[in-house]
Amino acid sequence: MNPLTIIGAGLAGWTTIREFRKLDTTTPIVLVTADNGDFYAKPSLSNAFAQKRTPDQLVSTQAAKMVETLNVSLMAHTQVLALDTAAQTLTVRTSATADAPASDTTLAYSQLVLATGAQPIRVPLAGNAADQVLSINNLEDFSSFFSVLKAHGTCGSSSENDSKTVVIMGAGLIGCEFANDLIQGGHQVHVVDPMAQPLAALLPAAAGTQVQAALAAVGVQWHFGATVQSIDNAEPSTPLRITLSNGQTLQADAVLSAIGLRANTALASAAGIACERGIVVDAHLQTSANAVFALGDCAQYASAGQRTLPYVMPIMNAARALAATLAGTATPLVFPLMPVTIKTPALPTVVAAPAPGLAGEWQEETVEAGGAWRFMNAAQVQSGFVLTGKQTARRMELSKTTAV
Ligand SMILES: Cc1cc2nc3c(=O)[nH]c(=O)nc-3n(C[C@H](O)[C@H](O)[C@H](O)COP(=O)(O)OP(=O)(O)OC[C@H]3O[C@@H](n4cnc5c(N)ncnc54)[C@H](O)[C@@H]3O)c2cc1C
CATH class of the missing domain: 3.50.50.60 (FAD/NAD(P)-binding domain)
Structure with a gap:
């Protein structure tokens, strides 16, 4: 049987594997990634100086340990050049080493997950x-x-x-x-x-x-x-x-x-997979190609009104649903409310943003010390909130009153 194949060793790729292994310990998995495969929490990149952490100290788990724990075959420093969704194969290029020149190989997959992230604009x-x-x-x-x-x-x-x-x-x-x-x-x-x-x-x-x-x-x-x-x-x-x-x-x-990110869609697009702002996926995270799925910063989610959601919580939710689907239980993705914490210790801020373009207005609460806003849509339903400073402690309270 051809392996379940994942492209990309970021949070989306590794979390999908971790969730899948909770359900299926035996199906072979191949992880192909352009980087070295080490696992790190990307949000820690923007608070490392304050914590005096070096790049090496930001690696949470070395690739070798991930491979051993999750029983994965890792192809690190390997670029996926092309997909053939009809033949269910990918062409990969392994980087040159001191002993061997770069070489191209064709790999066959049973199911494929695109977790290729985004790139800075x-x-x-x-x-x-x-x-x-x-x-x-x-x-x-x-x-x-x-x-x-x-x-x-x-x-x-x-x-x-x-x-x-x-x-x-x-x-x-x-x-x-x-x-x-x-x-x-x-x-x-x-x-x-x-x-x-x-x-x-x-x-x-x-x-x-x-x-x-x-x-x-x-x-x-x-x-x-x-x-x-x-x-x-x-x-x-x-x-x-x-x-x-x-x-x-x-x-x-x-x-x-730091002017924004653009989803990595080139590989999918060249293979004829539907892409808009990201790789278009349905509620089961399936792309327009048979047996090809996508999640993470590269994906545009039907479950989020055709939006990209380049944050951690959407990945955790998407990976759980996708792992179940890949393991044989078709599981639609339903996003909960996912407020984002902005890591500005000078003024801690939490935002649950309303859907882009939603008609409505921000209303400031008259609370002591300020710092709480609710977004009320045209029907006066709370559809988002922002909390700053001490008010961030009310994150759970406002989450409960916000419509998803
Ligand atoms: C500085 C910073 C701080 C952040 N802080 C927060 C935060 O506080 N809270 C929050 O919710 N979110 C935060 N985010 C966003 C969050 O970290 C990302 O949404 C998440 O890490 C994206 O993971 P990913 O796996 O989708 O993509 P990536 O981590 O970008 O992984 C993509 C992977 O695909 C591989 N790849 C791509 N193309 C190919 C190819 N052709 N062949 C082989 N491999 C390929 C890459 O090598 C990489 O391994 C932050 C982002 C940044 C940049």
Whole structure:
């Protein structure tokens, strides 16, 4: 029998395997992944500086241990190049090693799970150092960023422990989390965003103002209504010069782009599988191809009104339902309410966002110390909430009164 095959060793891939093994201990599983297969919690990438954790310390379980515990055949450092959904095969390319050149192989699968994640959106920038912009969406990206900050200082600093200056493009969830974390790690941070305040797509304006003030109070320097236009440096080991659309210039040791993610759909799309904002899956996480499923940051869920949901809780729920389906019990995915915690210790924030485009309005509760908003839809049904600061303790209470 051909194995159950998973592409991608992120949270979605590994969690699906873990859930499947609870139901079926014998079916052979092959996990093919472009990275080394180590298991880590991606959310820890944006609070590592405050905790003084190195990239190595962020690995929760080495790939070899995962393989042994879950009885999986791992093909690490292996890129899936193409799928043939009619023949139920994939073509993979194993990286070259000291002993062997790169080689292509065809693998047959019985059922296939696409857990290929997403990739950072890049915008074209001018300047001779535009290629030095970094993004962080995996442990390897984080290692590169970590090395840049540990390198000999350029903005006036001289030793590897000195404070560095980072310009962050984007004041969304990831940009705000890194801003807070870098400040806690002793660095200087500028955040540049075309909107008028942070988290503009997620929070009511008054909540955004609170986050803005809290992060400014710990040292974040905001540049709203502007974008990064160009990045230059006169010569290596000199500071980067960042020119904004409003004409202002900043100097920094690093530029981090956090302007959003795009689902990895190229592989599925080339195989003729229906893709829109992500790989389109039905309530059983099946794609438009027979025996091919998808979940995680690469998926666009029918169970979420055709949305992508690039967060941990959707993956945990999707992996449980998918594992049952793969093990033979067709199980539709029903998402519960899944509030997201924004890791900004300067002002802890929890958001249960209403569906995009839902008609309604944010209403602020008159509570002591402020910090609670409910989104009421046109029929006055509570369809989302935001809590900040001490009010985050009311997460369970407001979850109970929010319609899913
Ligand atoms: C900095 C940061 C902080 C976050 N914090 C939070 C948080 O606090 N709370 C929260 O809910 N969510 C958070 N998220 C989001 C959450 O971490 C992600 O939704 C989740 O980790 C995505 O997992 P995934 O397995 O779908 O994708 P990924 O982790 O991206 O895994 C994709 C896998 O696919 C492999 N792959 C891709 N293409 C191929 C190919 N062609 N061949 C072989 N392998 C391939 C990759 O190598 C990788 O192993 C955060 C995200 C980031 C970036």
